[in-house]
Amino acid sequence: MIHSLFIINEAGDAFMEKHWKTVVSKSICDYFYEAQKKCVNPEDIPPVIATPHHYLINIYRNNLYFVAVLTNEIAPLFVIEFLHRIMDLFENYFGECTEKSVKDNYVIVYELLDEILDSGLPLITETNILKELIKPPNLLRKVAHFVTGDSTNTTLPSKQLSNIPWRPFDVSYRNNEAFFDIVEEIDAIIDQNGTIVMSEIQGYIDCCIKLSGMPDLTLNFVNPRLLDDISFHPCVRLRKWESEHVLSFIPPDGNFRLISYHIATQNTICMPIYVKHHIQYREGSSGRFELTVGPKQTMGKSLENVIIECTMPKSVLNCTLTPSQGKSTFDPIKKILIWNIGTIETKTQNSAHLPTIRGNIILVTGQPIPESNPILNISFQINQLAISGIRVQRVDMNGEIYKPYKGVKYITTVKKGRFQIRT
């Protein structure tokens, strides 16, 4: 199983190591550095690296590399998933998982690593149980130390394994609230002519549940059949879903992802945005660049945080562009043009008011004209709209007597780089 773990920062410094079995020398990381050197992009590092005596499985997230050392055959996804779970756990504990947060909380990190793996085998991975065993750092606790002088939590939960592994017993809130964020991400490729080459929707229901006691929630959709392929949090009763298409569950405490679903639209979805583009290189080191962005079928909602990113060909020296709205920057080293448009209101349907960017491209003299136009990566956010049309009908609570506040929010957004327009 997992033999050792190294946490490596971008500079290539393994600043934390943990061994569950016999110590493996840090020099094992050299194999990883070697692979890292071969790749321009940290994303390109192969996730599994074989060395003469060990196997390295690495993940890259938040500018950190987690490198697990293995000695035996084991399903690689098992390890990858586990490493990501560790990162999730750190994020949950420290708010973020960065070099700083890990270094600042090394004792907790170490205790956590010790608790979740027993000689390389997963032991407890449920955040709620872990939080009972190892308290997350927070201000209140620091103050409590200060006042009571009790810097140690001597009391262990006597019966730590509740019947429901994901929920502690003694939850209580003054204000009982349950929030459901329905987030949908659009994956799309649109070609030069504006036709949709492919489009998919990936949705999540992220919950923030602050309810006392043992509530049993039921969530009804208006149109559950839209959901094509779903993965559930272990708390969801599968059978209930299969028989009635209702999400019935006893929620974990706090933030968690209830379901994630995938809608592979055979019939394409309505794109909420369109881009008119005109990019041309002319013989002799110059070119024209013009983009117009407009909303399309947004149900009256405005597009927010619209950003267009465009990686120019290597032969582009510089761009002089003036946007009619927002700000644009060009990084001449990485050749990345970023146009931060901001909000596009749907009311300004008048095409004269649509945000445009216009200007010249300066090419490196002597270099051949680029053969292909760059690809535009667009990101935006639409609040109060789920692009697939999924709607929650109602949320019911059983098992407790109080009346909770229940809120549902819809967001349509784009994961970085997943909405592309070919020009």
Place this chain on the structure above:
Amino acid sequence: MNINERSLTTMSTLNAQGSRGTSNQSDEQTEPSTTLSIFALDYKKHEDLKQMLDSNKDNLKLEAMRRIIGMIAKGKDAADLFPAVVKNVVSKNMEIKKLVYVYLMRYAEEQQDLALLSIATFQRALKDPNQLIRASALRVLSSIRVPTIVTIMMLAIRDAVSDMSPYVRKTAANAIAKLYALDPELKDELVLIIAKLLADKTILVNGSAVQAFEHVCPERIDLIHQNYRRLCNLLVDIDEWGQVTILNMLTRYARSQFVDPNKIFEDEKKSFYEDETEQNINEDEDSLDKRTYVMDSDHRLLLRCTKPLLQSRNSAVVMAVAQLYYYVAPQSEIQIVAKSLLRLLRHHREIQTIILKSIVFIADKHKQIFEPYLKSFYVHSNDSSLVKRYKLEILTTLANASNISTILREFQTYVLSSDKDFAAHTIHAIGRCASTISDVTEACLNGLVALMSKKDETIVAESVVVIKKLLQINPSQYNEIIKHIVRMVDKVTVPIARASILWLIGEYSDRISKLAPDVLRKMAKSFIDEETIVKHQILNLAAKLYVVNAKQTHLLVQYVFNLAKYDTNYDTRDKARLLRALLIQTDKCPTLSKHAKKILLASKPAPILESIIRDHDQYTLGTLSFVIGQKAVGYKDLPDFPLEPPDPSVRNVEIVTPLPSQNVSSRKSSTTTRITSREKKKSVNDENFYSDEEEEEEEEEEEETSTEGPDTDNEEEEDEEDEKEKTTQNDNDTNEYEQLDAQSTNNIEPEEEEKDESSGSSEEEESEQEEEEDDDEESESDESADDEKLTPNQSSIVAKPSSTLTVSDYTIPATEKSLLEMDLEAFLGAPSTSTNVQVAPVKNNIFDDLHGLESLTSTSSNLVYTKQYDCLNRITGQGLQIQYRFPRTPFQQSPNMIHVELIFTNTTTNKDIHSIKFYKSKSNINIQGFNQIDLLPSGVSIVTSIGIDFNDKTQPASFDILYDDNLIPTSLTILCHVGELIEQKFLNDQQFNQNLGK
């Protein structure tokens, strides 16, 4: 803690806080300063830590331990602090203790003698009343890897295995693998412990137990037999990591215990296998199924129980299920994994990479399952390079005549990508498509030729190489292209591409007889500056030209050979010597020289354009070895399916374990408000029943002709139970208890009908709510407590429509309960084998029959068929006409199905229709098929019954039938007419008045 103490500790915390702040700083500062005066500072720092550890203040100790952990975390050596630290293992403070444990696990191996000092503490902690302390003591004890304490570990594990707390047992299971690694000679003893743990009833323990099994004795497959069904049924509820381990183990188990589902057996011996192929639809069609392979019911159980796991959020679980389906499921069922794998493509980059690699592997064998999702494999410009390559590979694999045009259009944009490596791979992929799909070869070639005029070297080179390979497949058609390429020889500079062009010229010099010598002339000129690979091809070209056109070229050839003779590369020299001997110095080896032309211009087989990454098919899908393409330590191949299935009866669990109590409790929760005396009677019946059940089982085993798998068994029994309960409604005179019950049921019926009419399917909803609850209790007996709490709440909701109903309400769920089991059985697999067994006295068969009779008489007298609907037109059915009608009587075999009568009419005048049989249900609707009709003479109508579970929806049910030995099934659709879903009930005056009075 008194006030003095508290104030004292407050003070010290303050100190500690202060010192921590500074110590952190100093810690950071020491790093640069250590380089200046390493020894002094290090010594001093440790001295200071030792002092803190020796002090009697917990806060100081804790602070010291924290800093030591910090050192360990950074990979710095803290071994010399061992004596100071190990003393603190006795600390009462949990926080300190935990950190000392962490330290011990890290350094005990290096300082074994000192580590022994701590053992006594652990032994004491192993008897602590707190389960967590017991568990952590066992964990540390087993993790310190000191061989001298093996016996102590063994004892500790043995004790812990029978610990009350499942958490401790889980830790013990984990410890087994550690102990085994320390001393493999203990294997025999450990196996006994593992056997015990495998039988553990708690889901918490199962995963770790199987893990230990896999570590210590994966070859002892016999230990699994007895636990197999339980593991399958519990699988959904086990934690994710345990699921992965168990799935892998079950895959191996299935491969060794079941026969290959994709092989067709003609063997008569198989007949004792129950047909489960279509999930208990064709129960009565043994005759049909004998001909084809019939799956072992346990095999089916495995597939059914693992299917819901495809919806896990954990990619490793999904992959493990995909692996299981790939290796164990019949080919027709593999497609269900496709969607789930695609969902994972949205996960983290690393997961995506491995999933794609696996899809490459699966798609190679089962193209069709990924074809509908072609677009999901389109490349985004910011995918990682590996992801791009795998996607390209998948697109190429999926390409066929119908989708090739879209794929090629997509490839066109990839070729223009700024990622040149990717563009080159795309060209290779185009080549592969062109070679496999003959329709597009021409178009691809033209496209590739166009690409050769691009400016980018790598693209041009790759196109030339690919074109060369393509031309070899069918050279005669493409003279123009060859000429075009030849003209490019001056422009192309990439060696591999130049070499390819030269080879082409040599091979097809007869078509470009004028150009070829000229090219050789140019090449001779630049020979010395070329790469070795190009030089070799120049030599080849020279030799081939010499054979066909010696007159024009012999001087040039001589010159080239001479140049090669003095080349620095010995391969080149050797090649030149060989060719010279063959062609020019013919006297040296006359026999060979005679055939020089044949040798050089032999027709070469066209190369197969191979995938770039398909190189390690030999490893099991989803394993580490599979991903890295080499055999990892500890990798084992999956065994092949046995030709003859091993005895399936080994999995039968003889004794049905303590169910009565559980049954009662589950019932209790569904009927919390009143525990009727009927309940008591039932539990008495339980005992009756169990003895019967056992007898039955034994009989079956003896005869070995059991036509029923365990599942269908239960279903039948449930039916019986169900019937029984219905009977009690009608038989008012059995005894007092029944009377009570019957009354209440009678009360409810009319109400129920009214409600139905008024509010659609509210009844179903209620009953399903109940079902769900039962469901939970069975599967997660842990949860039952909570559910029990919930029940009253729900019951009040249920009762709302009319307050008079409250008492009688629960009779519905009681009857409906078995429906749930049916559903479960059919769709999800029952939560555990044991709970399947329902209360169903065998004597009820009589009641069953009676009831059947009664319902027959009662209905037949009142039968008025309102309408018949056509479902197969006589023209489309080639003379066979099928109509259906809703007789509005309960369906005998299963109470949650709607009874539908099919009227088969042979409308032909002279032709008989043979063997009409139910083939399979198409939609996900559960349909109970009809018995095969062997002969339908012309002009005759036959009425048969089928049952359809519309599942509370108005979706039409469609299914296929076969007749007249047609191989193509005819599909029928039965619409769901809303009004027909209601069951008819008859009331006599007395009952009616009784209800009216309420």
